[in-house]
Amino acid sequence: MRRSRITVAGIALAGLALAGCGAGGGSAHGARTAAATMDTSAIKASHSPVGDILVDGSGRTLYLFTEDGKNTNSMNCDAACMKLWPHMEGKPHAGAGVGANLIGHTKGSGKVQVTYAGHPLYYYAxxxxxxxxxxxGIDKVWYVVNAKGTAVEKAVPAPSSSGGGGYGY
Structure with a gap:
């Protein structure tokens, strides 16, 4: 009987530990989860509450980091930053509303990263x-990108209380 209590307690503790692994938005696990759903086959324009913005092939939002600057090979998002802001990799084609001539690549931190109008592109985990x-708008340095390749600095409107339009919150 004593043995089964220990087993049940051990199983309960293991279950709690596993449940905690999924909650870490800023953890490496959170970044891997986000990375698993990224479709880097395309960059396209998509309508959003802040206007038309760039998204990947599956509709995931793409961001720029204003600290990176433009047309530079030095990215300022370090390894710790990359856990929360994984960069877009691959060789995407231009989808609807996007200029193929604006898609490029830069090599910083040893990896090739997709750029748009000279800005390295990131996801948010x-x-x-x-x-x-x-x-x-996080820290007033992370913004979505429009089809012209500039940061969209509008705030995301709060969802209406009428029940429609949660905007993913």
Whole structure:
């Protein structure tokens, strides 16, 4: 009998430990989860509450980091930053509303990163699905990008209380 109590207690503790692993939005696990759903086959324009913005092939929002500057090979998002802001990799084609001549690549931190109009592109690990804009305006340096390749510095409007339009929150 004593043995089964220990087993049940051990199983309960293991279950709690595993449940805690999924909650860490800024953890490496959170970044891997986000990375698993990234479709880097395309960059396209998509309508959002802040206007038309760039998204990947699955509709995941793309961001720029104003500290990176433009047309530079030095990215200022270090390894710790990259856990929360994984960069877009691959060789995407231009989708609807996007200029193919604006898609490029830069090599910083040893990896090739996709750029748009000279800006390295990133995902936000806490954006879990197409249409999420949770990274918009963070620290006044992370912004969504429009089809011209400039930061969209508008705040995301609060969802209406009428029940429609949660914007991924």
């Amino acid at each position: 806490k954006d879990r699905k197409a249409g999420d804009l949770k990274g918009q």
